Amino acid sequence: MGEFKILYCDMSAFFASVEQHMHPELRGRPVAITAVDANSGACVAASYEAKAFGVKTGTPVWEARRLCPGITLLPSRHRLYVRFNLKVGAILDQMAEVERIRSVDEFQIRLSGEATEEAGAFALVRAMKDRLAREIGPTIRFSAGIGPNHLLAKIAGKLEKPDGCQWLSPRNMPDRLAHLAIDDLPGISKGIKARLYAAHVWDIATLYRLDPRHARAIWRSVEGERFVRALQGADIPLVSTERHGYGNSKILSPSFRAVPQAYLVGRWLTEKAAARLRRDGRVSSRFGLSVQLMPQGIWSRSMKCEASQDSAYFLHLHRQLWIQLWRQLRTRTVLSVGVNLGDVSLLEERPGDLFAPLKPATPSAGERVSGVVDLINNRFGPGSIHYGVNRPHPGFFERG
Numbered sequence: 001m002g003e004f005k006i007l008y009c010d011m012s013a014f015f016a017s018v019e020q021h022m023h024p025e026l027r028g029r030p031v032a033i034t035a036v037d038a039n040s041g042a043c044v045a046a047s048y049e050a051k052a053f054g055v056k057t058g059t060p061v062w063e064a065r066r067l068c069p070g071i072t073l074l075p076s077r078h079r080l081y082v083r084f085n086l087k088v089g090a091i092l093d094q095m096a097e098v099e100r101i102r103s104v105d106e107f108q109i110r111l112s113g114e115a116t117e118e119a120g121a122f123a124l125v126r127a128m129k130d131r132l133a134r135e136i137g138p139t140i141r142f143s144a145g146i147g148p149n150h151l152l153a154k155i156a157g158k159l160e161k162p163d164g165c166q167w168l169s170p171r172n173m174p175d176r177l178a179h180l181a182i183d184d185l186p187g188i189s190k191g192i193k194a195r196l197y198a199a200h201v202w203d204i205a206t207l208y209r210l211d212p213r214h215a216r217a218i219w220r221s222v223e224g225e226r227f228v229r230a231l232q233g234a235d236i237p238l239v240s241t242e243r244h245g246y247g248n249s250k251i252l253s254p255s256f257r258a259v260p261q262a263y264l265v266g267r268w269l270t271e272k273a274a275a276r277l278r279r280d281g282r283v284s285s286r287f288g289l290s291v292q293l294m295p296q297g298i299w300s301r302s303m304k305c306e307a308s309q310d311s312a313y314f315l316h317l318h319r320q321l322w323i324q325l326w327r328q329l330r331t332r333t334v335l336s337v338g339v340n341l342g343d344v345s346l347l348e349e350r351p352g353d354l355f356a357p358l359k360p361a362t363p364s365a366g367e368r369v370s371g372v373v374d375l376i377n378n379r380f381g382p383g384s385i386h387y388g389v390n391r392p393h394p395g396f397f398e399r400g
Contacts, residue, residue: 002116003169005235006099007109007125008145008153009092012162014105016047018084019074021137030055030071032064035251044076048162081105087136095128108150118167121146125165150237151230154186170233174208182207187227192219208232246273246284249338250393262291262334263322264391269339270318271386274311275374277341278367283307283350284341287317291325292336299325302342307350310366311373314341315387 011017015033020026030050032043043064046055053068064071085104092098092107096115100108114120125144132140145157146167155177159166168176177185182204183193195218201207207215208231215224230236248269256265266289277284288302301321308314318339352360363371373385383392 002118002120003148003171004111004116004118004121004146004167005148006146006150006153007096007111007115007121008147008150008157009107009109009128009142010145010154010157010161011088011105012141012143013045013047013051014084015045015076015081016050017139017141018081019077020047021084021139022080026072027139030068032059032071032073033076034061034073035076041251043073078104084136084140088132088140091131091135092128095131096124108153111146118146121167122165129163148233149230149235151186151227152233173231173233174205177204180204185231192224195219244344245286245340245342246277246282246344247288247338247340248273249290249336251336252334252393256391256393257294257333257335259326259332259334261391262337264389265393266291266318266322266337266339267315267388268386268390268392269337270314271311271390273339273341274309274314274370275377277344278309278370278374281347282344283309283347284314284344286340286342287314287321288340288342289318289321289325290336290338290340291334294333294335297332299328301325302340304343307343307345308364308367309347309370310364311370311387312366 016031019031019033028049029047030053031047032050032055033045035041035044041061043055043059043061044057046057046059046064050064050068050071053071055064055067055071059067061073064073081104085101089098089101089107092109097110097112098107099110102108111121111124115124125146128144129141132142141163143157143161143163144165145153145155145159146165147153147156148169152168152173156166156168159176182188182196182202183190185204188196196202196207199214199218201210201218207228210228212225212228212232215228216222218224219227226236250265250269252262252265256262285305285307286302287305288300290298290300292298301324303317303321305317306313347363348361350361352358352362358364376385377383
């Protein structure tokens with residue numbers, strides 16, 4: 001067994017590359033993908049031709065046009081990008097073991113056999129790139145990172161973009177990263193950076209040589225020790241985190257930004273979050289609503305509630321918070337809506353309620369109705385049955 005265990009594939013300008021694949025006339029030309037439409041908002045992705053002009057994720061549409069007068073702006077098509085993600089993942093998984101799909105454009109692959117050696121890993125990457133170009137198209141490319149663990153492989157994947165391939169291991173660490181700032185590393189937030197600076201850890205070389213137990217004290221968490229051990233080359237597996245909430249948020253297209261329409265989108269988001277809560281056998285005892293207003297301002301409230309997984313109950317709470325908001329809102333325009341079901345626990349651990357009455361770990365009548373709705377929607381398609389009037393708003397800018 002060689003020194004390498006993980007291959008990290010970071011798709012190159014994935015959304016823009018997919019659009020260039022679908023529109024051959026755009027290949028080799030600057031392209032940016034916008035969150036809502038091609039006339040407002042910000043860019044959520046840009047081709048490398050556009051990046052050469054300074055257009056990047058978060059660049060406002062008006063500024064993108066100023067920086068690159070010949071740019072083509074296209075509204076995002078998230079479902080299309082997901083379909084291409086599945087195509088790419090299927091091909092990669094036939095050639096090696098796709099261990100995790102880290103995001104819509106990132107894949108983590110477990111290496112074995114000859115691919116654990118440097119020559120074998122590079123040969124595997126070349127074969128993967130050739131097959132993607134042949135079976136999907138030449139615009140679909142990725143930068144590869146090879147390492148003894150997921151952290152070093154991910155960092156290596158960022159070193160040569162686009163379409164590159166680099167490796168990291170104790171053989172070339174930390175010198176290979178000497179040109180990077182400490183917060184260029186994934187997982188180093190502003191808060192952690194400030195703590196590291198306070199501990200006189202100014203650069204990656206010093207961080208690399210840090211005693212992992214000292215890192216635990218700086219982070220105030222075992223994650224600091226895990227991070228430094230992984231940076232030093234130890235095979236530290238990713239751990240599943242305990243889920244504390246279920247939420248969805250949506251940046252609204254212009255036709256949904258009036259208050260009545262935004263309210264109906266919020267109802268749709270609430271139903272979606274509650275369905276996911278039931279899918280995992282959990283209940284929530286806190287409901288939250290967040291509304292971003294135009295031109296500026298955020299209204300956010302949450303309330304404690306009975307531990308539940310009943311969609312009708314959460315929709316009632318949703319309405320209560322919108323009534324509070326309406327008194328302050330009236331004629332304002334809504335840019336985004338988000339809902340969150342927090343303080344999550346397992347249904348099987350919920351105590352009974354003598355006054356309801358409700359037996360321990362037993363769904364209420366409303367929760368059983370919600371479960372039947374889930375069964376019908378799973379059988380006949382999402383939204384076949386819903387609770388009153390809502391406004392589905394599918395599209396890219398949805399989180400949760």
